[in-house]
Amino acid sequence: DVKVTQSSRYLVKRTGEKVFLECVQDMDHENMFWYRQDPGLGLRLIYFSYDVKMKEKGDIPEGYSVSREKKERFSLILESASTNQTSMYLCASSFTGTSSYNEQFFGPGTRLTVL
């Protein structure tokens, strides 16, 4: 079974702190994604990566950065956390290629609260 794990299930940080959210997948997937999910807004894509050291902005990249130094690991960084970044953060991964069957596998999520 594909496994996508996230470093924390719940996290509480203070405004201005630097926050690292880690995601690891064990299926040698090329693509990895970070989303945030908020009530009434659904899932929104923050950043994605289709290869090591490659990154692309999603729909809401402001206030975030990412790092992909190894294929299995994709980190989301909040340089200076703010209260409006309180949210559920979801990581996902998928194979690339020309197959239409590029389903994304999601981790359990990290619920981040910024005080």
Add this chain to the structure above:
Amino acid sequence: DAKTTQPPSMDCAEGRAANLPCNHSTISGNEYVYWYRQIHSQGPQYIIHGLKNNETNEMASLIITEDRKSSTLILPHATLRDTAVYYCIVRPRYNQGGKLIFGQGTELSVKP
């Protein structure tokens, strides 16, 4: 990517078929229809996808109209564990990084 429209919520009796509709009237020829669901406090889970033919797997069936402007996800015998938010997504077959754009989805409540 084409926009989709789904009803915000639906109820279904346990053991009955749940039919979840999705409109995607601006879908283009190279776009597939994907369905995911998200059970409370979990990450989304892939269910099924299709291009123009009806598809079935162990979880569900997908019926796509001939003009491809709408589709229906069918859970043939809904159980309480099928209570979740169901997302209908369309995306091109060749899509760098395999991006998905999630809409608001349909919140399905399966009742005893």
